[in-house]
Amino acid sequence: xxxxxxxxxxxxxxxxxxxxxxxxxxxxxxxxxxxxxxxxxxxxxxxxxxxxxxxxxxxxxxxxxxxxxxxxxxxxxxxxxxxxxxxxxxxxxxxxxxxxxxxxxxxxxxxxxxxxxxxxxxxxxxxxxxxxxxxxxxxxxxxxxxxxxxxxxxxxxxxxxxxxxxxxxxxxxxxxxxxxxxxxxxxxxxxxxxxxxxxxxxxxxxxxxxxxxxxxxxxxxxxxxxxxxxxxxxxxxxxxxxxxxxxxxxxxxxxxxxxxxxxxxxxxxxxxxxxxxxxxxxxxxxxxxxxxxxxxxxxxxxxxxxxxxxxxxxxxxxxxxxxxxxxxxxxxxxxxxxxxxxxxxxxxxxxxxxxxxxxxxxxxxxxxxxxxxxxxxxxxxxxxxxxxxxxxxxxxxxxxxxxxxxxxxxxxxxxxxxxxxxxxxxxxxxxx
Numbered sequence: 001x002x003x004x005x006x007x008x009x010x011x012x013x014x015x016x017x018x019x020x021x022x023x024x025x026x027x028x029x030x031x032x033x034x035x036x037x038x039x040x041x042x043x044x045x046x047x048x049x050x051x052x053x054x055x056x057x058x059x060x061x062x063x064x065x066x067x068x069x070x071x072x073x074x075x076x077x078x079x080x081x082x083x084x085x086x087x088x089x090x091x092x093x094x095x096x097x098x099x100x101x102x103x104x105x106x107x108x109x110x111x112x113x114x115x116x117x118x119x120x121x122x123x124x125x126x127x128x129x130x131x132x133x134x135x136x137x138x139x140x141x142x143x144x145x146x147x148x149x150x151x152x153x154x155x156x157x158x159x160x161x162x163x164x165x166x167x168x169x170x171x172x173x174x175x176x177x178x179x180x181x182x183x184x185x186x187x188x189x190x191x192x193x194x195x196x197x198x199x200x201x202x203x204x205x206x207x208x209x210x211x212x213x214x215x216x217x218x219x220x221x222x223x224x225x226x227x228x229x230x231x232x233x234x235x236x237x238x239x240x241x242x243x244x245x246x247x248x249x250x251x252x253x254x255x256x257x258x259x260x261x262x263x264x265x266x267x268x269x270x271x272x273x274x275x276x277x278x279x280x281x282x283x284x285x286x287x288x289x290x291x292x293x294x295x296x297x298x299x300x301x302x303x304x305x306x307x308x309x310x311x312x313x314x315x316x317x318x319x320x321x322x323x324x325x326x327x328x329x330x331x332x333x334x335x336x337x338x339x340x341x342x343x344x345x346x347x348x349x350x351x352x353x354x355x356x357x358x359x360x361x362x363x364x365x366x367x368x369x370x371x372x373x374x375x376x377x378x379x380x381x382x383x384x385x386x387x388x389x390x391x392x393x394x395x396x397x398x399x400x401x402x403x404x405x406x407x408x409x410x411x412x413x414x415x416x417x418x419x420x421x422x423x424x425x426x427x428x429x430x431x432x
Contacts, residue, residue, distance in 0.1 A: 013310040018319060021311060022409045025230070032383040032414045037176060037204055037353050037405030040230035042304070049303045050232055053296040068293040073302035074284060077237060080305050080313065082212030086282040089238040090225075090298050094203035095122040097222030097238035100287065101199055102126040106255035107167060109135035114161045114196075115170040117142045117391040118177050123170060123201050137165070142391045143180065145399075147332075149343040151183040159190045169196045173221070174204040177390035179342040179353025179403065181209070188217035188249070197254045203227060206237060207304075208320050208352055208407070210313040213239045217249040228320075228352070228407060229308065231301035234294070242283045244275055256283070263289035316408055323406045323415065324352045330419045331356050331404075341390075341401050355388060355401040358426035364399040373402060373425055383418050 013021070025041045027033060033041055057064070075085040091097045103126065107113075113127055117140045130136050139161050144153050158169070169191045174181050184200065191198045202221040205211060207229030213221060218241065225235030241253060253273040258264055263286045274280040308316060328344050331354060339357045343349035357364050358373070370387035377383040385402055392399045402422065406415060 013307070014312050014315070016311075018408060018411075024307070025409045027409055028382075030382050032381075032410075032418060034404045034406050034410065034414070034418055035384045035386045036228055036230075036407040037179075037403065038227070038386055039233065040207070040227050040407060041409060042230055042232065042300075043307055045307060046231060046300045046304045050296045050300045053299045057295055064292050064295065067295050068291075068298075069285065069288050070293075070298040070302075073298045074288070076302045077305045080309055081206060081237070081239065082214050083239055084242070084279075086279050086284045087214075087240055087242045089240065089284050089287040090301060091222075091236040091238050091287075092234050093226070093236040094201065094222045094224040095120075095236075097236045098122050098199070098201055099126050100238065100259055101220045101222060101240075102130065102170075104257040104259050105130075105168065105197065105199075106257065107134060107136050110137065110165060111168075112137045112139060112163060112166040113168040113170055114139050114141070114158060114166050116140055116158075116172075116175075118175045118180070119170065119172055120176055120201055120203065123172075123199075127170070139166075142393050143175070143178075145178050145180075145341045145343075145390070145392055147337045147340045147342075147344045148346075149180070149349060150346045151186060151348045154180075154349075155183060155186045155190060158187060159194075162190070162194050162196070166194065166196060168199055169194075170199040171201070172204075173200050173202040174209070174351045174353060175390075176204065176353070177388040177403075178355045178401070179351045179405070181343075181349050181351040183348055184211075184216050184218065192217065192249060192251055195251060202239070204351070204353070204405075207308060208317060210317045214241070214245060215248050219249070219251075219254055225301045225304070229301070229304055230407075231304035232297045235297050235301040237301075238287065240283050240287065242274070242279045243277050245277055258283065258286040260290050261286045262291055311408075319408050320352045320406065321350065323410055323412070324350065324354055324404075326412050327354050327404050327406065327415045327419075330416060334358075334419055334423050341399070352407065353403060353405040355403045357399075357401055358422050359429060364401070365397045367400050369429060370400040370402060373422065373429075376425060377418070377421060381421055383421060385418065 024043045070090045074088040078088040198219045200218045200221040202223040206223045221239040223237040225231035271280045341355040
C-alpha cells in the first residue's frame with residue numbers, strides 16, 4: 001500500500017459510520033456477538049493477511065528464524081500502545097505472556113505477592129506454582145462489587161494488604177468477571193511507594209481502552225491480541241518495561257529471567273539492566289526469540305493494530321464505552337441497579353464489560369441458571385454472551401453473573417434486543 005493510498009484509507013475509516021465499519025468484520029449477519037471479552041470478530045483484512053502470508057511461506061525453502069523476531073510488527077504494535085519495539089513481544093496469548101512473566105520473576109521463599117481473588121485463573125495458578133515450588137506467600141484480597149464502588153475503595157483495600165515482605169503487586173487491567181476497570185495508575189503509585197514490581201493482566205485492554213502503557217507505570221503487562229484487538233486467535237502482546245522513565249516509574253528495572261528464549265547467552269550474562277531512558281539490551285528480542293513461529297499470526301496481529309490506528313483508538317474507546325453505558329442503563333431499568341456487579345457510578349472504573357444478575361437475588365449462587373441462560377441465548381436466538389463466577393465480600397458462596405462485552409460492531413438495538421430476551425427468559429425461570 002503506497003503512502004498516498006494509506007492516507008486516503010485512514011481518512012476513510014476515520015470518518016466512516018459505525019454501520020460501515022461493521023462491514024469490515026467477518027460477522028454472521030444473524031448473530032449478535034456480545035462476548036468480545038472472550039474472543040473478538042476478525043476483520044476480513046486480517047483473514048486475508050493470514051492467508052496471504054501463509055501461502056507466501058508454505059513450501060518455501062526460506063529462513064524462517066529472522067522473520068520470527070517480528071521486528072517491524074512489534075514496532076507497529078508498540079507505537080499504538082505507547083511503547084518501543086524492545087519492550088514488546090508477540091506471543092501466543094495473554095496466558096502464555098503472564099506465565100512467562102511470573103515464572104521469570106526473581107522470587108524466593110517468604111516473598112509475598114499481593115493480588116486479588118478476581119484475577120484470571122492463569123494468574124492465580126502460576127503464582128500458586130511458585131508457592132509450591134519456591135515457598136512464596138500469596139495474599140489475595142476480594143475487591144468490592146456493585147454499582148457504587150469507588151476507585152479509592154479498591155486502592156485502600158490493596159494497600160492495606162502490603163507488608164514489608166511484599167515484593168509483587170499483581171492485578172487485572174479489566175477484570176474478566178465483573179468488568180471492573182482497575183485504577184491502574186493509582187495502584188502503580190501504591191507499588192512505587194512500597195518498591196513493588198507490578199504484574200498486570202491486560203488481556204482485555206488493547207483494542208478498547210486507549211492507554212499509553214509506559215505512562216501507566218507498569219513493569220509487566222500481558223495482553224490478548226484476539227479479544228478487543230480482534231487479531232488472529234492464538235496471539236498475545238507482552239509488554240516488559242525496559243527503560244527507566246522517572247516521570248512514569250522511578251523504580252529500577254526488576255531482576256527478570258527471560259525464560260523460553262533462544263537469544264539468552266549460552267555463556268556469561270546479558271548486560272546489566274539500564275538505569276536510564278536508554279535500554280542497555282533488547283529484552284523484547286530475548287523473549288521473542290523462541291525458535292520458529294507462525295509468521296502469519298504476527299502479520300495478522302499487526303494488520304489488526306494498523307486498522308485500529310486508522311479508525312482511531314480514541315474513537316473506538318468512546319464508541320465502545322457509549323455502548324456499555326447504554327447497556328448499563330437498560331440493565332438497570334430492567335433489573336435494578338442492585339443487580340449490577342460492575343462499578344458504574346465511578347467513571348474511572350467503567351469498562352465495556354457489564355456483569356449482572358437477571359434472576360432473583362438468591363439465584364446468584366445458582367450456576368445452573370446462568371449456564372442455561374447463556375446456552376439458550378446462543379442455541380435458540382444466536383445471541384452470544386458469557387456467564388462468570390467470582391468472590392463477593394462477606395458472601396459464603398461465589399456469585400454468578402451474566403456478562404455483556406460489546407464492541408464497535410455492536411449497536412444499541414442489539415443490546416436492547418438481548419436485554420429483552422434475557423428478561424423474558426429470567427421471568428419464565430422465576431415463575432412470574
